[in-house]
Amino acid sequence: MPNYANLVMLNPDLTPQVMARVDEIINRSKDKPGCLIPVLEECQEVVGYMPVELQKYIGDGLDIATSIIYGVVTFYSFFSMLPRGRHTIKICMGTACYVKGIAEVVSRIQSEYKIEVGRTTTDRRFTLEAVRCLGACGLAPVIVIDEDTHGGVTADRILNILEKYE
Amino acid sequence: MKKHRADLLLCGGTGCHATGSLEVKSALETQLARHKLDQEIRVVETGCNGFCAMGPIMLVQPDGIFYQKLKATDIPHLVEEHFLKGRPVKKLFYKEPASAETIPSMDDIPFYSKQQLIVLKNRGVIDPEKIEEYIGRDGYLGAGKALLEMTPQEIISQMKESGLRGRGGAGFPTGLKWEFASREEGDVKYVLCNADEGDPGAFMDRSVLEADPHAVLEGMIIAARAIGAQHGYIYCRAEYPLALKRLEIAISQARQHGLLGEDILGSGFNFDLEIYQGAGAFVCGEETALMHSIEGKRGMPRPRPPFPAQKGLWKKPTVLNNVETYANVGQIILNGADWFSSIGMEASKGTKVFALTGDVNNIGLVEVPMGTTLRTIIYDIGGGISKKRKFKAVQLGGPSGGCVPEEFIDTPVDYQSIAKVGAIMGSGGMIVMDDQTCMVDMARFFMDFIQDESCGKCTPCREGTLRMLEILDKITHGDGEPGDIELLEDLSKMIKSSALCGLGQTGPNPVLSTLKYFRNEYEAHINEKKCPAKRCPALLKFEVNMEMCIKCGICFKKCPAKAIAWEKKKTASIDKSTCIKCMTCISACPADAIF
Structure with a gap:
């Protein structure tokens, strides 16, 4: 039986309930070749982010060195080692959005919520992310908040849109 | 099957979802039920119909009436007028921007009428979540023919004769690639589909996967038969949730119909495939990097040879093609190599799908025969430059490509002609830029992208692209010095000749092509501290x-x-x-x- 109590002391987000689900993911996948990235994707879905303690735990479960896991986590932009906000704002940095003025939208968000790209607000309300082209260039400039795509966003409109996400 | 008086084909692509097609759908269903028309008229949510700028769009069949920019609030009136009283609603028709003329029929809208559809032939006309509708339009007939009537050698020779070249960017002949993999000994081989579409401004593959996922599966089944593979993967970006969902549905339906799994169509041939979700790294579009990623490693490329056809995924012979390439295969096998090679140009056969975006009126997805000129695509299909501004350049091939200025706008799109003017065909991104676009800023944008996505394995790309970005930053901030242009050119040459993979080898292209055609803009930034397009705030x-x-x-x-x-x-x-x-x-x- 893994030592859940120890983990929650190291990181309060790794509660026994959360870790039971992590165990289930690891046990289901560990015999499949190349399972590491899908396992990490699923575990991040459960925990919300990928802290070092969790990486070590997954490494032990899959019998993969933590250094390799750290290498994978830091390589792919999908993984985050920092806690996430309740809402994720994804800003499309594709060419069409750039041409149509996404940079102005970003600077408005940054100054209003005192937040850097890639970070989360101190109240864990928003995480601000820059993403590669979302492929919705017909709607440029585009931001995605959680699952909602907002097209034709302007610096003037963005704060109104964000107000709705508590 | 139940007959309906009319089908309402409502676009359910990502673009139309975002502009509210789901609300329109539920309004339609409510209103049709209210008028007791729901047994006669059917609402079908299709994949991306291509005309994203006009979304949400709906095609009424069999009349062929095309409605655009629908809102849920338009629906009560629309249902009453069109479906109860038989009077189509004119104010929701498409209006030609140039002549202000309204056009009721989809076939008469220039955006559609100038296109030729092979890859996108099912877009907007079938429900992508129903395999029966794909089969109803000759789907899986090509796979049936390949599995039951042809030998693997015959499949490969048909593919070679067809002249199909890879649509992912490099343009390698598909049949040849398959032949290399088929010659390798061994029981275990893999067929992979590259759906890690990452060029900024490109959404061709996403639209194909959303509108017609079975076409991709069919191509992969035929490829598997040709090389003797039993297992396949579709490597798709996690950023495409709708495409992933539709692929999953398509795969499970194909299994139920005996088109994937053991003894496909009673041929004795076994093949199955699964989806692998990419975790967000542009370099994974490079074939060896993509394979490392499926193996659960950092997605970094390795030197070739050995080529994937010899040693690919888990060191086994592997064929990797992109989404659009596979979507051509079923029809080539069904209709024959001669049919396919009759379309297009001498060394570029068939059609090409482009994602037309930027400062152009009709933003959307366009499929044209190879050899169509840029002018036809941008002006006739694209409806010209938006906001009545002036055309400046069109960017092809994303961060690996280059821009084509106005003097070459009559260049036909085929692999050779595009390369001759300093761009590449690429995967199909086509970004139109008006006279308010600063070409130095554009080059800086692409270099920023390349530098960020450089995996860091080889020094020329890791360090060289960062140095180039620093110089471009300096120039756009008004701190450019004489000699900077020459330094950019030197660095470009060095990186192109010494980087490990395609990402680095092509990364300097946007800088080189803007230097070739818009050197005066660089000079204005450096010498006069002016940005002629007025896009660089520091200047x-x-x-x-x-x-x-x-x-x-x-x-x-x-x-x-x-x-x-x-x-x-x-x-x-x-x-x-x-x-x-x-x-x-x-x-x-x-x-x-x-x-």
């Missing part, structure tokens, strides 16, 4: 030209910092101490009076 004064100001007050209303003073019938003026240089006024000014 702008943020002053109003009193003679050009039309006293409209738009800048005053839009300024977020309240730094602009204006009164009715007076020219505006900007207070530089409160101005945040956000560019809002410059973009908004209808008279180009702020400099």
Whole structure:
């Protein structure tokens, strides 16, 4: 039986309930070749982010060195080692959005919520992310908040849109 | 099957979802039920129909009436008028921007009528979540023919004769690639589909996966038969949730129908495939990097040879093609190599799908025969430059490609002609730029992208692209010095000749091509500290030209910092101490009076 109590002391987000689900993911996948990235994707879905303690735990479960896991986590932009906000704002940095003025939208968000790209607000309300082209260039400039795509966003409109996400 | 009086084909692509097609769908269903028409008229949610700028769009069949920019609030009126009283609603028709003429029928809209559809033939006409509808349009007949009537050698020779070349960017002949893999000994081989579409401004593959996922599966089954593979993967970006969902549905339906799994169609051939979700790394579009990623490693490329056809995924012979390539295969096998090679140009057969975006009226997905000119695509299909501005250049091939200026706008799109003018065909991104686009800033944008996505394995790409970005940053900030252009050229040559993979080898292309055609803009930034297109904030004064100001007050209303003073019938003026240089006024000014 893994030592859940120890983990929650190291990181309060790794509660026994959360870790039971992590165990289930690891046990289901560990015999499949190349399972590491899908396992990490699923575990991040459960925990919300990928802290070092969790990486070590997954490494032990899959019998993969933590250094390799750290290498994978830091390589792919999908993984985050920092806690996430309740809402994720994804800003499309594709060419069409750039041409149509996404940079102005970003600077408005940054100054209003005192937040850097890639970070989360101190109240864990928003995480601000820059993403590669979302492929919705017909709607440029585009931001995605959680699952909602907002097209034709302007610096003037963005704060109104964000107000709705508590 | 139940017959309906009419089908309402409502676009359910990502673009139309975002503009509200799901609300329109539920409004349609409610209104049809209210008028007791729901047994006669069926609402079908299709994949991306291509005309994203006009979304949400709906095609009424069999009449062929095309409605655009629908809102849920339009629906009660629309249902009553069109389906109860038989009077199509004119104000929701498409309006041609040039002539202001309304066009009721989809086939008459220039955006559609000038296209030739092979890859996209099912777009907007089938429900992508129903395999029966794909089969009803000759789907899986090609796979049936390949599995039951042809030997693997015959499949490969058909593919070679067809002249199909890889649509992912490099343009390698598909049949040849398959032949290499088929010659390898061994029981275990893999067929992979590259759906890690990552070029900024490109959404061809996403649209194909959303509108016609079975076409991709069919191509993969045929490829598997040709090389003798039993297992396949579709490597798709996690950023494409709708495409992933539709692929999953398609795979499970194909299994239920005996088109995947053991003994496919009673042929004795076994093949199954699964989806692998990419975790967000542009370099994974490179074939060896993609394979490392499926193996659960950092997605870094390795030197070739050995090529994947010899040693690919888990060191086994592997064929990797992109989404659009596979979507051609079923029809080539069904209709024959001669049919396919009759379309297009001498060394570029078939059609190509482009994602037409940027400063063009008809943003959307376009499929044209190879050899169509850029002018036809941008002006006839694309409806010309938006906001009545002037065409400056078109960018092809994303961060690996280059831009084509106005003097070459009559260049036909085929692999050779595009390369001759300094761009590449690429995967199909086509970004139109108007005269307000700064080419130095554009080059900086692509270099920023490449530098960020460089995996860090080889020094030329990791260090070289960063140095190039620093120089471009310096130039756009007004700190450019004589010699910078030459240094950029030197670095470009060095990186192109020594980087490990395609990412680095092509990364300097956007800089080289803008230097080739717009060197004067670089020189203006460096020598005169001016940005001719007025896009680089550091090189702008943020002053109003009193003679050009039309006293409209738009800048005053839009300024977020309240730094602009204006009164009715007076020219505006900007207070530089409160101005945040956000560019809002410059973009908004209808008279180009702020400099």
